[in-house]
Amino acid sequence: MIDSGVLDRAGRRVTLRPVDDDNWRAVADVAPRDDQRVWVAALAARYLLLTTRSEVWTSLAVYADETVVGHVMWGVDDDGSRWIGGMVVDAAEQGSGIGRATVVTLTDWLAAQDGGRHPVRLSYHPDNVAAARLYTALGFVPTGATEDDEIVVELVARTGDA
Ligand SMILES: CC(C)(COP(=O)(O)OP(=O)(O)OC[C@H]1O[C@@H](n2cnc3c(N)ncnc32)[C@H](O)[C@@H]1OP(=O)(O)O)[C@@H](O)C(=O)NCCC(=O)NCCS
Numbered sequence: 001m002i003d004s005g006v007l008d009r010a011g012r013r014v015t016l017r018p019v020d021d022d023n024w025r026a027v028a029d030v031a032p033r034d035d036q037r038v039w040v041a042a043l044a045a046r047y048l049l050l051t052t053r054s055e056v057w058t059s060l061a062v063y064a065d066e067t068v069v070g071h072v073m074w075g076v077d078d079d080g081s082r083w084i085g086g087m088v089v090d091a092a093e094q095g096s097g098i099g100r101a102t103v104v105t106l107t108d109w110l111a112a113q114d115g116g117r118h119p120v121r122l123s124y125h126p127d128n129v130a131a132a133r134l135y136t137a138l139g140f141v142p143t144g145a146t147e148d149d150e151i152v153v154e155l156v157a158r159t160g161d162a
Helices: 024-028 045-053 098-113 129-137
Strands: 014-018 057-064 067-076 082-089 120-124 141-147 150-155
Touching: 014 098, 024 045, 024 057, 024 067, 045 057, 045 067, 045 082, 057 082, 057 098, 067 098, 082 098, 098 120, 098 129, 120 129, 120 141
Parallel strands: 082 120
Antiparallel strands: 014 057, 057 067, 067 082, 120 150, 141 150
């Protein structure tokens, strides 16, 4: 379990846990809002299939206390950069601080794996206002690169880090 002690706005502890025999159905059922499906998969099930077919990505279940509320995955690129992908907070749980808690928890953990030597990167569509605000607020800055139609951003040292 990855636990940085971050709470959502309801006071629930947000943790990231392996996808296992008990929680995979709940993770697969995580769904964004219908209008967000232009940017992300309609169900987290797509990302779970991707991680079973890929040696790069690892899926994690996002929990608020003991409830599955989202999916996120991480991977390491050939250049050593850490990547976050497949970030979806279930539609019913959005706007409660879970997305922010998830990114903070995962970036802290990824940085701890390699002493912060490599940047953490991700990409989002420029029209995805919620994603843009979330990642910008956490200190991600554009690398200048794009992937498909998405902006690549990176976090070198999160605000507040030594
Ligand atoms: C992007 C996403 C993960 C944010 O998760 P969340 O739990 O709703 O986000 P939080 O409640 O932690 O909010 C964090 C910040 O995101 C931004 N944000 C969240 N929802 C927003 C909205 N509807 N409109 C504008 N900004 C929004 C805000 O800056 C917010 O900070 P604030 O509340 O201090 O203003 C969520 O909207 C989601 O799952 N979207 C669909 C999938 C997706 O787009 N994933 C990202 C692909 S890279």
